[in-house]
Amino acid sequence: MKKSVIALLGVAALMGGCAQKVSYGDAQEAETTTIEFGSTDLQKIAEEMTDSMLSSGSVAYITGNGKRPIIVVDGIKNKTSEHIDTESVTDSVSTRLLNSGKFRFVDMTRVEDVRKQLNFQNNDELVNQSTAIQFGKMVGAEYMLYGNLASIVKQAGSDKDVYYKMTMRLMDLETGLVEWADESEIRKQEAKSLLGW
């Protein structure tokens, strides 16, 4: 009697536990799958940088009286040893800044596509020339946003500690002066234990 009950329980446990499933999670949840740069770090950096820029006094000065300065995003230099898509970080920061209504942006990554489109509009016989957009009317950027992402990795046995530091600066393109700079720090730790809890 006992053996058959145990066998039945064993089979039930196996069948219940082996089903592979895919589920949707919360995109804003903290993600701790591995110690590498993750979605939570990206979100934290984007939030902190935007908060800092919007509350800064020098930015208040350049955006005062309804002026909306034009920013070009130069990119973040990845100085860590991991592969990190830093363009997604700048995309997040520039989207939030644009939605705040205090800045305007120019996008350097689509310049060639715009050139192709304008060439088509001005030179192709199909387009009605009175509706074509003329060359030479694009607005130049006044400020440049750029940054550095560095990391310090320490490993001792099975304990690992990674420290990320992201620095961003806003430079006035005409004078070369840095109007705003801030840094954001993240620390992640990994400890592998023998027993599992």
Added chain:
Amino acid sequence: MMKYFSVLMFALLLSACSSSTSGISIESSNQNVVIGNTSLANQIEIEKAIIANANGLMKAGVPVTSKTDSDMKLQYRFYWYDAQGLEVYGSDSPWRQFVLHGRDSVTLQAVARKPEAKQYRIYIREASY
């Protein structure tokens, strides 16, 4: 004897895998504190929700004080509402992590991303890692 031991181990295993994601929230419009997790409410204290102005955008500040001696790993999230009470940017706000050291006090701050935000709510809970 073995039966009781195996039942105990099974119960222990199950309890180690579950974690509570409830927490405490406070609203800025009426300073209403909603306690969803009583054990957390015994360990931290949030008294008021401060509203300030940062260059025309709403700036939120909530001081949190620890009532225990050890480190606490917590997460918080801001929800922003306009004057009518509709969410402005709420579902996009990510959970931020912070460590509250023993008997320490930290002010959790954020700046609203849109000028329409006029009220906010903060939700604080224990981190699940």
